[in-house]
Amino acid sequence: MNENMVESYRVLLEGGEGEYVEKKSRFIATLRKCESEGEAAAFIEEMKKKYWDARHNCSAFVIGARGELARCSDDGEPGGTAGRPMLEVLSGEGIRNAAVVVTRYFGGVLLGTGGLVRAYTQAVKAGLENCTLGRMRHGWEVEIGTDYNGVGKILYLLGNAGIEPVESNYAEAVSLRILAPSDGLERLEKEITEATGGRAGIVRRRELYFAEKE
Secondary structure (H helix, E strand, O other), rough: OOOOOEEEEEEEEOOOOEEEEOEEEEEEEEEEOOHHHHHHHHHHHHHHHHOOOOEEEEEEEEOOOOOOOEEEEEEOOOOOOHHHHHHHHHOOOOOOOOOEEEEEEEOOOOHHHHHHHHHHHHHHHHHHOEEEEEEEEEEEEEEEEOHHHHHHHHHHHHOOOOOOOOOEOOOEEEEEEEEEEEOOOOHHHHHHHHHHHOOEEEEEEEEEEEEEEE
């Protein structure tokens, strides 16, 4: 495995929204998948325009498979009471390439430092409950070539491994394209070779990440 890659990380397959109310203050969390700092910045700006009349639009985002880039903003709330707790929820859940904006409509009652931290934390958790979470797994795009005698055995082994071909081509010979997680790939290749008496051709085309729903 490329040393810059990790085995897997969690992502938002679909973003979502959630709301938390504390002493009449409304905290609306909006989460979205963002692949770059530019995407995250554009999303935050979009939320600020949408909720232009709110007291605060606090934000946090984590970019990169290892969470290399992490930023947060309290947007006028007391330092450390909004952005940092929001970021800690994303990091604590192991979520990458995601941004969250929590919009606060002030209810007239001051919540204090502890109350703010709790409210912003709970708002992000409420938003996550309405997101579709998945996992990006490190693996390979693999091409398998075989004759018609071997295809049944190969499909059986793929099924046991929970892998469905993303492309199948049945011509004079059979060609299957699969996305396979790196852990267990060597064993799968060995099983296919043994099951077909060495007649199957197996080529790792490229290293990549692919999404799986949790």
